[in-house]
Amino acid sequence: xxxxxxxxxxxxxxxxxxxxxxxxxxxxxxxxxxxxxxxxxxxxxxxxxxxxxxxxxxxxxxxxxxxxxxxxxxxxxxxxxxxxxxxxxxxxxxxxxxxxxxxxxxxxxxxxxxxxxxxxxxxxxxxxxxxxxxxxxxxxxxxxxxxxxxxxxxxxxxxxxxxxxxxxxxxxxxxxxxxxxxxxxxxxxxxxxxxxxxxxxxxxxxxxxxxxxxxxxxx
Amino acid sequence: xxxxxxxxxxxxxxxxxxxxxxxxxxxxxxxxxxxxxxxxxxxxxxxxxxxxxxxxxxxxxxxxxxxxxxxxxxxxxxxxxxxxxxxxxxxxxxxxxxxxxxxxxxxxxxxxxxxxxxxxxxxxxxxxxxxxxxxxxxxxxxxxxxxxxxxxxxxxxxxxxxxxxxxxxxxxxxxxxxxxxxxxxxxxxxxxxxxxxxxxxxxxxxxxxxxxxxxxxxxxxxxxxxxxxxxxxxxxxxxxxxxxxxxxxxxxxxxxxxxxxxxxxxxxxxxxxxxxxxxxxxxxxxxxxxxxxxxxxxxxxxxxxxxxxxxxxxxxxxxxxxxxxxxxxxxxxxxxxxxxxxxxxxxx
Numbered sequence: 001x002x003x004x005x006x007x008x009x010x011x012x013x014x015x016x017x018x019x020x021x022x023x024x025x026x027x028x029x030x031x032x033x034x035x036x037x038x039x040x041x042x043x044x045x046x047x048x049x050x051x052x053x054x055x056x057x058x059x060x061x062x063x064x065x066x067x068x069x070x071x072x073x074x075x076x077x078x079x080x081x082x083x084x085x086x087x088x089x090x091x092x093x094x095x096x097x098x099x100x101x102x103x104x105x106x107x108x109x110x111x112x113x114x115x116x117x118x119x120x121x122x123x124x125x126x127x128x129x130x131x132x133x134x135x136x137x138x139x140x141x142x143x144x145x146x147x148x149x150x151x152x153x154x155x156x157x158x159x160x161x162x163x164x165x166x167x168x169x170x171x172x173x174x175x176x177x178x179x180x181x182x183x184x185x186x187x188x189x190x191x192x193x194x195x196x197x198x199x200x201x202x203x204x205x206x207x208x209x210x211x212x213x214x215x216x217x218x219x
Numbered sequence: 220x221x222x223x224x225x226x227x228x229x230x231x232x233x234x235x236x237x238x239x240x241x242x243x244x245x246x247x248x249x250x251x252x253x254x255x256x257x258x259x260x261x262x263x264x265x266x267x268x269x270x271x272x273x274x275x276x277x278x279x280x281x282x283x284x285x286x287x288x289x290x291x292x293x294x295x296x297x298x299x300x301x302x303x304x305x306x307x308x309x310x311x312x313x314x315x316x317x318x319x320x321x322x323x324x325x326x327x328x329x330x331x332x333x334x335x336x337x338x339x340x341x342x343x344x345x346x347x348x349x350x351x352x353x354x355x356x357x358x359x360x361x362x363x364x365x366x367x368x369x370x371x372x373x374x375x376x377x378x379x380x381x382x383x384x385x386x387x388x389x390x391x392x393x394x395x396x397x398x399x400x401x402x403x404x405x406x407x408x409x410x411x412x413x414x415x416x417x418x419x420x421x422x423x424x425x426x427x428x429x430x431x432x433x434x435x436x437x438x439x440x441x442x443x444x445x446x447x448x449x450x451x452x453x454x455x456x457x458x459x460x461x462x463x464x465x466x467x468x469x470x471x472x473x474x475x476x477x478x479x480x481x482x483x484x485x486x487x488x489x490x491x492x493x494x495x496x497x498x499x500x501x502x503x504x505x506x507x508x509x510x511x512x513x514x515x516x517x518x519x520x521x522x523x524x525x526x527x528x529x530x531x532x533x534x535x536x537x538x539x540x541x542x543x544x545x546x547x548x549x550x551x552x553x554x555x556x557x558x559x560x561x562x563x564x565x566x567x
Contacts, residue, residue, distance in 0.1 A: 009383055012379040012380065012382070012383055013379075015379055016377050016379050016380070019379075078254075079379060080378060080379065080382040081252050081253045082252045082254075082466060082467055083378065087378075144378070145377055145378045145379075146376075146377050146378075147375040149372065217378075
């Protein structure tokens with residue numbers, strides 16, 4: 001039994017590191033995404049943008065590997081049996097935000113939309129807000145694992161930033177559709193705005209779920 | 220003589236088996252949430268219950284002994300059998316029964332039959348302890364919960380480390396609970412046989428000598444262990460998923476609170492310590508583990524902001540305080556009559 005506990009402790013330590021690294025991936029992805037879109041809006045699909053786009057793909061791939069590792073270890077070593085289902089659901093939904101960042105970056109890479117100069121600043125603002133929502137979501141999620149009392153603080157930030165991103169995206173869509181661009185251009189730009197704003201929306205959904213699990217975890 | 224004794228002792232052993240099967244729910248949540256395997260829980264439970272019974276079983280036994288001075292083996296057999304039958308029947312009609320209440324009722328039945336007077340001071344002490352058991356369970360649960368909340372507000376632990384810590388804490392609390400159960404409840408199982416036991420003292424390796432009483436407690440606690448290993452699996456799962464459907468940390472609070480209750484009503488050392496500090500003491504009386512657990516769960520519910528007391532379960536406990544001893548006394552009285560007049564046995 002002593003051996004069993006030593007083994008459990010070392011497995012838990014390894015899993016703790018994996019969970020931390022998994023969270024790091026979202027921070028990496030969101031920061032690289034902000035830089036990538038900034039580069040795209042000023043340079044288009046330049047080599048620098050392509051480098052950032054590849055980095056995001058790699059981050060997403062690594063995050064997937066870590067997610068699978070975490071899920072396997074949680075079950076194989078019977079860790080946190082009472083919270084396992086909640087944690088698995090959180091990890092899955094956390095990964096969806098990283099996937100969304102990758103998906104939007106790929107849309108820019110593949111479709112190469114032309115971002116009119118007058119919307120470039122708004123695009124960068126929207127990206128910054130979505131990345132901010134994702135980063136605060138990441139902090140809230142880390143807090144769920146380490147310091148449950150601060151989950152609510154970060155969650156509140158996510159709600160605030162998501163609301164800001166909603167306002168920003170609506171404003172952009174209204175302006176675009178009020179302009180005299182072709183309908184095809186308008187629809188394409190709206191798809192990109194929706195894609196970016198979706199990152200903040202997914203962060204908000206994650207937080208809704210996290211807060212419920214936090215109540216369950218509270219002693 | 221030895222064989223006849225074992226035959227008579229069988230009712231006590233049966234009572235021990237049913238106690239192990241029904242009241243050993245300390246590891247309920249840990250097993251139900253798969254934090255601990257049933258086999259591990261059963262082994263720890265068995266070892267601790269034996270240690271508790273052999274080391275500290277004499278305190279509560281003396282109190283029962285004062286209540287009824289049963290010197291006849293046949294009489295002791297029937298007292299234990301009546302208690303066992305009453306317990307089995309109460310479990311069947313879903314009353315949270317205590318073997319303590321059953322055995323006290325049976326002893327009073329024997330007193331009536333033998334024409335002996337019942338020491339009302341001791342009886343009132345025992346009844347007070349029955350009420351205090353669940354109340355103390357609730358109070359200790361509230362204190363432990365407040366302590367835990369304070370600790371975890373200041374100590375930021377990763378969820379995984381907390382899980383590991385909880386696992387160890389659950390094992391330790393469960394082990395302590397089983398030790399306390401052995402110390403407190405062995406009196407119910409073997410107490411009535413102490414005066415009539417012909418068993419000799421037992422010399423063990425390392426110079427350990429078990430007194431005549433301790434040998435009896437060893438046999439009784441082995442019966443409890445067999446009850447745990449053979450039949451408690453289902454009960455543990457039921458309790459883990461129903462009455463004790465708590466988070467592992469809350470289960471720790473409940474298990475430890477009920478363990479403390481059982482311990483304070485059993486430990487001679489603790490009583491002596493309280494006397495030396497000029498503090499009030501508690502009678503050493505067998506109390507119900509299940510009822511202490513129910514008290515702890517209710518206390519915990521109130522501490523967590525629950526407003527409604529579950530009057531249904533409280534009512535059932537109070538009913539069991541009345542019905543169990545009366546039923547057991549009546550069964551014992553009638554059975555002693557048959558044992559004496561039909562089977563021609565000396566019952567007192």
